[in-house]
Amino acid sequence: MKTLLIKGTTLNGKVVDVLIKGNKFEDIAPNINTIADEEIDARGTAIIPPFYNGHCHAAMTLLRGYADDLPLDVWLNEHIWPAEDKMVPRDIYVGTRLAVLEMIKSGTVFFNDMYGMVEESIKACEEMGIRAQIGISLMDRMGEKDINGRFEFLHSYKRSELVTLSVAPHAPYTVSKDLFRRCVKEAEKANVMIHTHLSETKKEIDDCMAEHGVSPVELLDSLGILTEKTALAHVVHTSDSDADILAKRKCAIVTNPASNMKLCSGAFKFDQHVSRGSKVIIGTDGTSSNNNLSMIEEMKFAALLSKVNDKPTTAPAEMVFDMATKRGAEAFGIDAGEIKVGKLADALLLDLSNERLVPNFNLISNIVYSADSRCIDTVICNGQVLMRGGKVKDEDQIIADAIEISKKFI
Amino acid sequence: MKTLLIKGTTLNGKVVDVLIKGNKFEDIAPNINTIADEEIDARGTAIIPPFYNGHCHAAMTLLRGYADDLPLDVWLNEHIWPAEDKMVPRDIYVGTRLAVLEMIKSGTVFFNDMYGMVEESIKACEEMGIRAQIGISLMDRMGEKDINGRFEFLHSYKRSELVTLSVAPHAPYTVSKDLFRRCVKEAEKANVMIHTHLSETKKEIDDCMAEHGVSPVELLDSLGILTEKTALAHVVHTSDSDADILAKRKCAIVTNPASNMKLCSGAFKFDQHVSRGSKVIIGTDGTSSNNNLSMIEEMKFAALLSKVNDKPTTAPAEMVFDMATKRGAEAFGIDAGEIKVGKLADALLLDLSNERLVPNFNLISNIVYSADSRCIDTVICNGQVLMRGGKVKDEDQIIADAIEISKKFI
Numbered sequence: 001m002k003t004l005l006i007k008g009t010t011l012n013g014k015v016v017d018v019l020i021k022g023n024k025f026e027d028i029a030p031n032i033n034t035i036a037d038e039e040i041d042a043r044g045t046a047i048i049p050p051f052y053n054g055h056c057h058a059a060m061t062l063l064r065g066y067a068d069d070l071p072l073d074v075w076l077n078e079h080i081w082p083a084e085d086k087m088v089p090r091d092i093y094v095g096t097r098l099a100v101l102e103m104i105k106s107g108t109v110f111f112n113d114m115y116g117m118v119e120e121s122i123k124a125c126e127e128m129g130i131r132a133q134i135g136i137s138l139m140d141r142m143g144e145k146d147i148n149g150r151f152e153f154l155h156s157y158k159r160s161e162l163v164t165l166s167v168a169p170h171a172p173y174t175v176s177k178d179l180f181r182r183c184v185k186e187a188e189k190a191n192v193m194i195h196t197h198l199s200e201t202k203k204e205i206d207d208c209m210a211e212h213g214v215s216p217v218e219l220l221d222s223l224g225i226l227t228e229k230t231a232l233a234h235v236v237h238t239s240d241s242d243a244d245i246l247a248k249r250k251c252a253i254v255t256n257p258a259s260n261m262k263l264c265s266g267a268f269k270f271d272q273h274v275s276r277g278s279k280v281i282i283g284t285d286g287t288s289s290n291n292n293l294s295m296i297e298e299m300k301f302a303a304l305l306s307k308v309n310d311k312p313t314t315a316p317a318e319m320v321f322d323m324a325t326k327r328g329a330e331a332f333g334i335d336a337g338e339i340k341v342g343k344l345a346d347a348l349l350l351d352l353s354n355e356r357l358v359p360n361f362n363l364i365s366n367i368v369y370s371a372d373s374r375c376i377d378t379v380i381c382n383g384q385v386l387m388r389g390g391k392v393k394d395e396d397q398i399i400a401d402a403i404e405i406s407k408k409f410i
Numbered sequence: 411m412k413t414l415l416i417k418g419t420t421l422n423g424k425v426v427d428v429l430i431k432g433n434k435f436e437d438i439a440p441n442i443n444t445i446a447d448e449e450i451d452a453r454g455t456a457i458i459p460p461f462y463n464g465h466c467h468a469a470m471t472l473l474r475g476y477a478d479d480l481p482l483d484v485w486l487n488e489h490i491w492p493a494e495d496k497m498v499p500r501d502i503y504v505g506t507r508l509a510v511l512e513m514i515k516s517g518t519v520f521f522n523d524m525y526g527m528v529e530e531s532i533k534a535c536e537e538m539g540i541r542a543q544i545g546i547s548l549m550d551r552m553g554e555k556d557i558n559g560r561f562e563f564l565h566s567y568k569r570s571e572l573v574t575l576s577v578a579p580h581a582p583y584t585v586s587k588d589l590f591r592r593c594v595k596e597a598e599k600a601n602v603m604i605h606t607h608l609s610e611t612k613k614e615i616d617d618c619m620a621e622h623g624v625s626p627v628e629l630l631d632s633l634g635i636l637t638e639k640t641a642l643a644h645v646v647h648t649s650d651s652d653a654d655i656l657a658k659r660k661c662a663i664v665t666n667p668a669s670n671m672k673l674c675s676g677a678f679k680f681d682q683h684v685s686r687g688s689k690v691i692i693g694t695d696g697t698s699s700n701n702n703l704s705m706i707e708e709m710k711f712a713a714l715l716s717k718v719n720d721k722p723t724t725a726p727a728e729m730v731f732d733m734a735t736k737r738g739a740e741a742f743g744i745d746a747g748e749i750k751v752g753k754l755a756d757a758l759l760l761d762l763s764n765e766r767l768v769p770n771f772n773l774i775s776n777i778v779y780s781a782d783s784r785c786i787d788t789v790i791c792n793g794q795v796l797m798r799g800g801k802v803k804d805e806d807q808i809i810a811d812a813i814e815i816s817k818k819f820i
Contacts, residue, residue, distance in 0.1 A: 064768070065769070065772040065775035065780065068726070068727055068775045068779065069722060069725075070722060071723065105765060105784075258710075261715065262779070263717075263722060264717050264720070264722050287780065297707070300707075301711075304672050308671040308675075308677060311481070312482065312485070312672070312673060313481065317478055317479060355515060355808075355812075356512065358809055358816075359812060359819075360813070361473075362475040365478045366475045366701070370474060370475065370701040372702075372704065372782040374783050374784045395765075399763050402768050402769060406769030406770075409769075409771070
């Protein structure tokens with residue numbers, strides 16, 4: 001197995017060498033004297049776990065800045081949906097590559113996705129070496145034939161080391177009870193997670209109460225959707241009893257603060273869920289409602305939005321960092337998110353001489369509240385170096401393709 | 411006069427050359443064929459105005475990450491103030507240089523400052539070539555002798571091309587009516603602006619009402635502080651009648667959303683002031699409560715915090731960008747903030763191939779909602795190139811000094 005030796009980096013304030021063998025951390029010690037296949041001089045860096053993006057729509061990056069600052073219905077009906085209707089498989093491939101490039105550059109090595117034409121997204125991830133859980137999106141309006149085809153693909157797909165699938169019913173307001181019930185069965189059969197949007201807006205709650213007489217959380221619970229293999233995006237509007245259900249079912253709750261702020265969905269009730277021991281993690285949502293995929297930025301939004309609606313001690317930096325790293329990986333069954341022997345070798349090397357990390361009284365505070373992508377020198381995923389000195393393989397081509405293909409939307 | 415020719419950049423979507431002569435834009439045209447003292451190949455970039463930081467405490471950057479996520483009184487009394495008590499002039503010099511480095515790297519060419527030992531801050535700004543308005547801080551507890559000395563310095567200082575002073579009474583809860591009245595006179599005499607904190611927290615309003623029977627805005631108005639030569643930081647808690655006063659007096663209102671969120675001060679009422687035609691601009695506050703000085707990030711916080719408490723059309727990207735650039739410059743009497751012949755030559759060159767700016771459907775949206783400092787290639791202030799290819803003069807020394815000097819606070 002290939003070995004990679006990282007020399008002289010800093011882990012929790014101590015200078016160490018880190019040896020990666022294959023896709024795992026093999027040894028971490030002050031001085032490792034071995035001849036490795038590849039060696040990185042990492043003096044002046046800190047090694048930290050990378051970020052795991054709990055919810056996004058990667059290929060949608062092709063629509064970054066396409067329409068902003070509009071009422072939700074105008075934004076969706078007159079801009080986003082008509083543009084998405086024009087998308088063909090190559091757009092998904094090019095869009096996902098652009099998104100993956102952006103994620104690598106900002107230190108993310110995994111994303112939980114929901115979009116269409118998943119073969120293209122899978123191809124982009126495998127080529128670029130990033131982890132992903134790609135959701136098979138489902139909505140009633142797709143019709144039976146399309147839905148059946150999607151489930152067929154799910155069962156025919158052989159999960160790789162990097163890419164798994166999920167069953168992704170869109171949301172309670174676009175998916176019937178019957179389709180939700182089918183999702184539960186098909187996900188069980190395929191042994192994959194379920195990924196859905198839940199309780200994003202006040203309107204969703206009101207409409208659900210009017211139609212079903214229960215909250216969206218209660219509705220999905222009655223359908224068997226809520227288990228520890230479920231990732232729920234947004235979850236903004238939750239009563240205490242909704243929060244009790246989510247905690248009991250051990251769902252992954254993915255907060256997307258920038259999107260919730262930009263679309264005026266509301267503020268996630270951080271302490272309501274954390275105080276119940278729920279599995280809260282962080283996601284960026286798609287670039288149409290953010291408009292980037294930076295988990296560094298998203299951590300700060302998560303911490304600060306939680307504070308302004310509560311108290312300064314809410315959502316402390318260490319907790320938010322944990323949600324974006326270790327807990328994010330855990331939520332998707334990835335044995336990573338910590339720099340520890342035996343764990344999957346996912347890591348970032350931060351440039352400690354970057355002014356945003358100076359002084360270094362508290363590295364985690366600096367990462368959450370001060371850093372931006374320029375602080376990241378190296379990105380390692382599954383033992384492979386995806387970025388070194390800020391450079392990612394093929395980036396010029398990825399950018400050129402994205403610029404070219406975006407012209408069709410103008 | 412020295413000339414600088416920027417070849418092949420993009421201005422508002424059109425490819426142009428930009429000629430700078432001395433400290434002003436001399437010509438902007440598709441093809442300028444002149445031999446300049448210095449030429450920049452700017453193909454693949456966009457030229458935009460840089461950022462003007464409406465409120466900060468630059469030297470405080472030395473305390474980045476020193477204490478976070480604590481109740482306000484514990485944070486100030488047990489951490490920040492004791493650390494500040496240890497500061498000597500060299501700390502202020504080193505801290506300001508670190509801050510200025512960070513500001514240049516994130517595209518800021520001016521900051522409105524309030525801290526102590528101003529000679530050191532002035533020296534740092536002059537050496538590094540950045541614009542600043544350095545506030546002479548004043549609080550009752552400084553005592554008459556210190557206060558007199560500060561005013562003497564104010565009147566003895568000869569403003570330079572880059573650095574002006576202001577009179578900076580700290581806040582209504584630390585400055586007596588008499589001292590505020592004296593500030594009005596001394597500022598008039600020196601022909602400088604006044605810079606103060608105002609209506610930052612709910613407690614400030616309640617205490618002011620209890621002590622003076624009026625709101626902090628009303629109090630300062632009764633003392634003659636509020637004029638078009640006044641910059642007010644925070645201004646979070648304002649009644650409609652407070653907002654009427656601020657609009658009538660034409661004060662610059664500086665919103666600091668990240669700080670207000672992190673310290674749980676509250677959310678700035680964006681539309682309350684904009685709808686009255688008030689001069690709203692943007693500042694980062696100090697790094698102890700942010701924890702960076704990035705105006706790029708601050709624009710996004712300003713836009714998104716305003717939206718989540720209102721509607722998606724509040725604080726649109728173009729308006730927020732204007733506040734951080736043109737209106738920011740205007741508020742401090744700097745004839746810059748626009749890429750226009752005759753204006754002072756302050757500019758940024760953005761790298762249009764940076765993934766955060768791709769696709770480029772709307773550059774301003776990309777800057778406000780997606781960009782980070784890595785998108786900035788070149789920073790020009792007053793006709794001088796302060797950063798090129800992401801590199802700033804002496805940056806290694808600035809960082810080394812800051813790391814070394816910060817050890818005293820551990």
